[in-house]
Amino acid sequence: MSTIRVLVGTKKGAFILTADGRRKDWQVSGPHFAGWEMYHLKGSAVDPNRIYASQSSGWFGQIIQRSDDGGRTWNTPGSSAEELKGPEGMPKGESNKFVYAGEAGTHKWYDGSQHPWEFKRVWHIEPSLTDPDTAYAGVEDAAIFKTTDGGKTWRELPGLRHTKGNLWQPGAGGMAVHTILLDPKNEQRIYVAISAGGAFRTDDGGKTWKPITRGLKSPYELPDPDAEVGHCVHRMALHPARPDVLFMQKHWDVLRTDNAGDQWNEVSGNLPTDFGFPIDVHAHEPETIYVVPITSDSLHYPPEGKLRVYRSKTGGNEWEPLGKGLPQKDCYVNVLRDAMAVDSLDECGIYFGTTGGQVYCSADSGDSWNPIVRDLPAVYSVEVQTLR
Amino acid sequence: MIRVVLPFHLRNLAHVDGEVELDLAAPVTIAAVLAALEARHPVLRGTIREHGTLKRRPFVRYFACKEDLSLESPETPLPAEVVSGQEPFLIVGAMAGG
Numbered sequence: 001m002s003t004i005r006v007l008v009g010t011k012k013g014a015f016i017l018t019a020d021g022r023r024k025d026w027q028v029s030g031p032h033f034a035g036w037e038m039y040h041l042k043g044s045a046v047d048p049n050r051i052y053a054s055q056s057s058g059w060f061g062q063i064i065q066r067s068d069d070g071g072r073t074w075n076t077p078g079s080s081a082e083e084l085k086g087p088e089g090m091p092k093g094e095s096n097k098f099v100y101a102g103e104a105g106t107h108k109w110y111d112g113s114q115h116p117w118e119f120k121r122v123w124h125i126e127p128s129l130t131d132p133d134t135a136y137a138g139v140e141d142a143a144i145f146k147t148t149d150g151g152k153t154w155r156e157l158p159g160l161r162h163t164k165g166n167l168w169q170p171g172a173g174g175m176a177v178h179t180i181l182l183d184p185k186n187e188q189r190i191y192v193a194i195s196a197g198g199a200f201r202t203d204d205g206g207k208t209w210k211p212i213t214r215g216l217k218s219p220y221e222l223p224d225p226d227a228e229v230g231h232c233v234h235r236m237a238l239h240p241a242r243p244d245v246l247f248m249q250k251h252w253d254v255l256r257t258d259n260a261g262d263q264w265n266e267v268s269g270n271l272p273t274d275f276g277f278p279i280d281v282h283a284h285e286p287e288t289i290y291v292v293p294i295t296s297d298s299l300h301y302p303p304e305g306k307l308r309v310y311r312s313k314t315g316g317n318e319w320e321p322l323g324k325g326l327p328q329k330d331c332y333v334n335v336l337r338d339a340m341a342v343d344s345l346d347e348c349g350i351y352f353g354t355t356g357g358q359v360y361c362s363a364d365s366g367d368s369w370n371p372i373v374r375d376l377p378a379v380y381s382v383e384v385q386t387l388r
Numbered sequence: 389m390i391r392v393v394l395p396f397h398l399r400n401l402a403h404v405d406g407e408v409e410l411d412l413a414a415p416v417t418i419a420a421v422l423a424a425l426e427a428r429h430p431v432l433r434g435t436i437r438e439h440g441t442l443k444r445r446p447f448v449r450y451f452a453c454k455e456d457l458s459l460e461s462p463e464t465p466l467p468a469e470v471v472s473g474q475e476p477f478l479i480v481g482a483m484a485g486g
Contacts, residue, residue, distance in 0.1 A: 035397060059447040059481040060397060060435040076401075079431040093430030097439040 009038035078152030138177030168197035212261025267316020278340035325369035353379025
């Protein structure tokens, strides 16, 4: 029988939740890296036992951790004592060295002035779809880095920041690359999203990028609502079978594109509010998508204190609330942008974590929900591995 | 022999129990101690002082002999009591409460 492994990053450590394909009885492992902020953990599609994790602290900065045994043990790539004996000689301890390429330059600051780029942390790690030693890191201040040696060293793909980066501006949560989508049909194509820089696409493996924001409107956030860059994109998602179709949860508005971002159209439809953070796609139905509506940019909790996922089976516009098993009164948690994921079992499982420390699982595509855990620290990220 | 005391999270990160003991040739400065510490435990690079600039991270402090040495030049020689091992060199996570 298949095994499901849920990788949970929280404000105070990482947790690994495992169950068999029935998804009823869960084992909880953790906290790993107790006391550290774990922004994101993600496993390689090629080698599921290879997991990358972003560990950070306001005191001690960024650490990259890697597991090669499914999360049982971890190491900081290139820093272990064993590598003292290796042919490369003394370990350099550079797995946490994220230095912008060339002159770091400046971006727009809160007061409209230009501010130097300053690395703060890794928000998201996206392992390659074909090579376990290759992965991309989305960082704050917004940039994308790449490793090809299993995380020992990272180098920036600076073309992204050269795409009008001087006009990007942090929102209240900072300015970070939080979404990295790899096109499974075209290794050269990568999508990224930035709060608050917008959405971008490369078709040459990261050398050059272009904004993909036509159709986005941000009348309450930008002086020019149709600006090419600067939109506060909260999350994007795609189905691997149709990588030209993207879905987006923006600060306000849910949108889709059918041509790799060249034109976006709003599909908020009958949502009670189109503000929110995560968005995801059903594993087997490319037109079935999920969002978690949040009251507003001023009130980061569900409308009416009812936690409801909304599902559209029509690729947007027509939405249905899914609240069975979720708290339907007095619930004032948030669901952050990286905190929703799906498994790929025949009956697709949907997972999300909350800032209140709950991780919920639906083993029936969202029709009903059960908490896996209720009292973790605030959940930053949820990723799911389906192990067969 | 220099005795270095790490904060909880860095002890865990470096898999260190108790103090780290370092043998250094004179002159024993803050920078020399940190360089030797990072050579012994490469995982600590970037966690106490930044990569490249080697600037102390803002919420890390250096204490020794009841003095705060955080704002001293990295080339400042450490007190004789630290150099002799009588007193430890403390690397401390700055207070942040609330």
